[in-house]
Amino acid sequence: MGKIVSASVQKDAAEAIVTSISEVAGIKAEVVERSSGTHTRNVVVVNSSPTSWRSLAEKLYSDHAVDYCSMITGIHWPEGDDDRKWEVVYHLLRTGVRDPPSEDGVVQPIIVNPSTVRGFGTPVEIEVHVHLTDSRTPSIDSVQDIWVGADWNEKETWDLVGIDFDGHDGMRRVLLPHETPRGYHPLQKQHNLRYHGFEEMYDDAQGFMRKPDDVGKIK
Amino acid sequence: MAEDGQNYSVFNSRMLVDVVGDVTDEALKASRMKDVIGVLAGRVFNWGQRKSLFPLHLGIKCCALEMAAAGASRFDAERFGVFFRSSPRQCDVRLVNGPISKKFAVPIVRLWEQMPEPKWCIAMGECAISGGPYFQSYNVLEGVDTVIPVDVYIPGCPPRPEALIDGFDKLRQKIIRIGVDVDDVRPESDAPVIIGDE
């Protein structure tokens, strides 16, 4: 039969992470069961304050071998409370991947047996929610130097939602055209899906006459 | 005695070509052969054009996979003379097969300008006809015919390869109707060509 990581092993690993990171100030963590209609998975769900995000990220990376940044999502809640107007959701994974060793110059592949993983080899999902206060330019610490996978995710979040990342090197538009007007982030809730009239967003609805916005940034 | 620089060749070839050309032209016009040759040559060019349509090797989105499937072994399009070329300077049909975003609007007009006349454009799939399922999106043009003149529309999402081959057939019938020399049918686009920009 195909071997999978058993739910109880994952639950133990998740609880270990939860007990460890709950000691950091400003963090509320718990283990949540998710099913997606089939197997139950145990996910670590963390609520962090913006100031403790960076230390939490460093702790996860160094103490708990969380080595994979999957996705960074920015959400705009214009009708939320004052300190919950913007939300950044980080999805991180611990994969348990290590470089395979080489004996006599020949690399031996690491074939993990899923039913016998334990400890730091157990794959765990971690979801971190950070709520930011209301601001025209919300920002949060960048984790680009911890996980390189966060690099383009942060660029995309700034590009589409407008949440800036402190300490991010080389922020630029990745999905929208480079000459999009500064301050236009389409996934904010005050923007319509489409602008037909040409007084609305910028003068030409098809966007032919715009000047480049980040001239020095792209080579 | 000759001086330096004096041209000895009474036989100036340039003048000879002009003189012979004018004389032949007058002779053909007088005997009405010119019309016959013109019609025959036009028919031959038209036949050559429509039997060997070279589309551009440009795949924008999902319809590109159906375009590739149309060129593959099951629905072989090469037996119809359709052979994909990589450079826009060497092709005569633009097959637009996906939604045009604002970022791609400038390159697609430039690719259209780079194609030599006579050229035609086929809009394949819903996204190229009207924006498709992304009709209401902030970044998608409502159809490629807002920027390029389109000759044939092939609906479908994505259209089957048989539909694409049928689209080429309709283009062939259109070429028979309008002829190869299309200057009087379609006006020149007035977007400027910028070489070397970006």
Added chain:
Amino acid sequence: MAEMWISMGPQHPMTHGLWTLKVKVDGETVVDTEPDLGYIHRGVEKICEARDFTQITTYCDRLCYASANTWSHSYIYAAADLLEVEVPERAEYIRLIAIEIQRIASHLMWLGAYGPDIGNLSIMVWCLREREMMMDLLQELGGSRMHYNFPRIGGVKRDLPYGFAQRARAKLKLFLNRIQEYEALYDESTIFLVRSQGVGYAKPEEMVNHGVSGPNLRAAGVNYDVRWAHPYSVYSELDWSAPVERSSIKGADCYDRYRVRVEEMRVSASMALQALDKIPGGADTHYEPEDPMILAKAPSRAPEGTSGAHHFEDSRGESMFYIAGGGEGRGKQPYRVSIRSPIFITIPFAAKCMIGYKVADIPAIMGSFDPCIGETDR
């Protein structure tokens, strides 16, 4: 030597999809690269905020058009997490068959497009011939050649048609024989071996830190696969193991990535055959649409404060949807749909892998990471 930036611009026969790769070359050696995406950015995430949950499935098919079924299933699992539905087991088996056949079709498309990059033009028509076989099977299941809109929240849209099991078994067995032809064509070609071995090295820990997963990671000697690491569906009932390639000391090169995908096609074919044998209710029975054996009743509203997320093993890596509920229509539409595309993260990594090699190696390296720009630009 003079250094200059060359723009392998949006229209280029080598780039699988519509994006620009700006390459800084010093003579013939690549010194720096910069990818430029966004040419088919359609704003799917914003459109999905104005659609019902069932209507979003059609958009997810069109995200990565080469492997449409895997993306719509990825969305459906996340929506099932949000709306909290229990899916019947027969539906899971049907979904697994659809996903694995789609994975085979996607890898065939990659294999067929990789050949012309290297210079082998006949493999393209051979692979597309097999892909037509797989697309016929998927057309029987889903109704159209490419965008099937096959899963529903709570199950699948339709059961296996009459005779599907017999045709699928015959075609998959024929396909397993044909894979040997492709291997022979590639492995016995010196040009292919020279162009793809020793090029584009990548080590596993570096790849994981960059966010690369899937076959690109398994080519480097580690067998991390989301299907066993964060389990979903009925993969535990089948006998399979994720294919791994033994790489060199410097990491995985293009040849390893090619071999891993060929092995994945074999594994997927055998998984589909096993699923046809083990499906509850038998593969020859046919239930009408909306029968509780294949479709469970699902709620259609998700109140504010709920969210659903699901990691999924797509043909190109680990894809993920995060859906926040509570949108328009008192929760009939989502508040935010966020899509994680594996290739969006792999492209900057692949661009880094190219530094130090020659210009002629760029198509080989870029093609071996299997980019599909539809999911990148969303």
